[in-house]
Amino acid sequence: MAGFSDPIIAAGVAGLPALYAAGVSPVDVTEAYLARIERLNPAIKAVVELDAAGARAEARASAQRWADGKPLSPIDGAPIAVKANIAVEGLAHSAGIKAYARNVAPADAACVARLRAAGAVILGALNMHEAALGATNDNVFLGRCENPHRPGFTPGGSSGGSAAAVAAGLCAAALGTDTMGSVRLPSSYCGVVGYKPALGAIATDGVTALSWTLDHVGVHARSAADAALVAQACGVGATTAPDERPLAVLDLDGLVQLEPAVAENFTSTLDHLARAGWRLEKLRIEDLDLGALRRAGLLISEVEGGVEHRRALALDPEGFTPELRSLLAWGARQTPAKLAEAYRLLTEVRRKIISATAPYSGLLTPTTPQQAFAFGGAIPTSQADLTALGNVLGAPAFALPSGEADRLPLSLQVIGMTDGATQALAARLFETLPSAAVPEAFR
């Protein structure tokens, strides 16, 4: 598949040290990304706030460390941008909500501080769906973020800016957050790798919560190896030996309706893996109601999100869109019994799936039942039904590009047990699967 013409951009994260060894400096790398953001971002509105001066200073410091032979980590010098609900000192910490437009972060979120401690260059803040509750990324306050693969199509959400920026080569990798799929869903729509580590593996301190029960911080990158390196810099465990047991393929019959292109790609992906020697076994999980699980997850997010934003909702209701206010108000109107049953369903599904998948190294599903949809069209209600399983489990999960149809990417999800083994599994799958081409306008 066609890649980036600029070797600096093509290097992603893991390829940068080889360029440094060849005489390219981290300053060249950051300048290349800053130039691309200036040239290409207006068309997709993925980057919403840039810290060019800070990035240049960090790049110079990184260059000095590499020159001294003392890089802080393998990602020292890698230009990374972060979703606008993750605090970056001195930048607006808006979570995509107008009410927080002037909320300048007094300090870095824990994950950003870890990235800086690893030498990463923080480029700036990325677009997102308002409050991380939704998947169009058509943000009235930050602007409509476009899918780099096809104008007029959503990048997905809620971390749409993160996935779009990585797909368009505006940063080497990005941080996002994922409550029911918000890292993997836009990664699927934009043809990049999305990695949601296990619950709590990346600390959420300094991240505006949507749901403290389901929120995870995750990574968008252009390869599974890049995603693992960035996650490890954020505190996730190192890659371990891969688990050699068979992979389970979730039997989706009666669970969720796939779009024809997604169904076809999933089938051909499994065929391809089987031919490449992977051992795959179909797994039926009885009495699994993904619709009920989605409604439970949404209710929990709406209630917990309502608690998170309570003060701002009272002081500045107009700083929230009517759509978001309505979702949060709906949560507040439900009975405590209904909420208690939603939490119970999560626990029950978690136990059921952990038990069913115990003999396997991982669980395969399409990442999303649909490809990216057009702005203004119907929003598929089931879009996060397969990704939400990873949040309910609290288990590590990757979205991995698995081809294209109709000029839009397709994606395979793998849910594992431990972060280390899942990284190894994802890296092997990534090597086996076809990548999404870089969108022509961004090569």
Next chain:
Amino acid sequence: MAGFSDPIIAAGVAGLPALYAAGVSPVDVTEAYLARIERLNPAIKAVVELDAAGARAEARASAQRWADGKPLSPIDGAPIAVKANIAVEGLAHSAGIKAYARNVAPADAACVARLRAAGAVILGALNMHEAALGATNDNVFLGRCENPHRPGFTPGGSSGGSAAAVAAGLCAAALGTDTMGSVRLPSSYCGVVGYKPALGAIATDGVTALSWTLDHVGVHARSAADAALVAQACGVGATTAPDERPLAVLDLDGLVQLEPAVAENFTSTLDHLARAGWRLEKLRIEDLDLGALRRAGLLISEVEGGVEHRRALALDPEGFTPELRSLLAWGARQTPAKLAEAYRLLTEVRRKIISATAPYSGLLTPTTPQQAFAFGGAIPTSQADLTALGNVLGAPAFALPSGEADRLPLSLQVIGMTDGATQALAARLFETLPSAAVPEAFR
């Protein structure tokens, strides 16, 4: 301390095989307990339904197995009674609620089935506080269960009948349930051992739920070894080598107010342990609000209990006391935001305590801040504040007798990490601590 004069009763659970070897039969053992129930139960109303015929049949079968040299387990033949919220086939499964008076269990609860599979003799059902939500055991439907140590005093709750029956020698051991302390609290008041294994270690299938989030099945027995044997028969892991690290002693300053007799006993117990060579370290846990935790646990219990009893509340509201109806209705009136914050507090406290206690083999507290209180007197609001920590953690915890004052028992709580190591720790502590005397009327 004075014990039971009858060697069969004095043998508890672990001592029975030695009696069998000396020619005593499991039939003699069951007859001894049935005779005591007939003679002594009317004064304390601990046993609310007896299955004498079933028990005798099981005792005969057990006698045959011992005669054949093929006992099913170390507890084969041990007479055990169970709290009335745990299903026993053919007995009323009332959970202490009048609305369920004619609810005859069609099958055994999972834990009872396991006990039978281990050869235990199931004697019958035990008194409890209505719906397991309360701690006086002054049950208008099943009768007022008295503390065997002092007439007019509550045995505690909600498993008051279980603790009273074990203290009075009406069964060799008993099952109870524990949502915020309902096994350990009455064990403390009645001078017996209470063991709440880790969350889920004993399956709750067939147990009327109060709170599916906090409910545990546990064991009341006359020694730590007896409690471990019965728990193991119910599916809990075997005793392992004890953890040799120091014990943490929770610094209670500002956390909870102890009655003078409890404070004095706790101090002298720690002195005694230190002299006996135990390594104890005071542990301060900052920002721990036991009152807030209690309110959160109660709210969750009231809401989840309301879901559990929803149908019966609608069909037969008069089958619930006004007090219970009022508690469940209060839960139903709260906002979902308040409930969500209650669940969050549980998670936060769990993380905080797990982190603070990581260097220790266990955590010591008094089991209860007060001794048993008189019927009609004020009910101490903080009575479950120290036991509730074990439910929030989901960690194994024992209540161990630690002496007496004013003719009422005192008790030490130890919270551990794994069931196996906590059993070992509790057994060593139990040997070191003074037992409560058997109440004079029951010797």
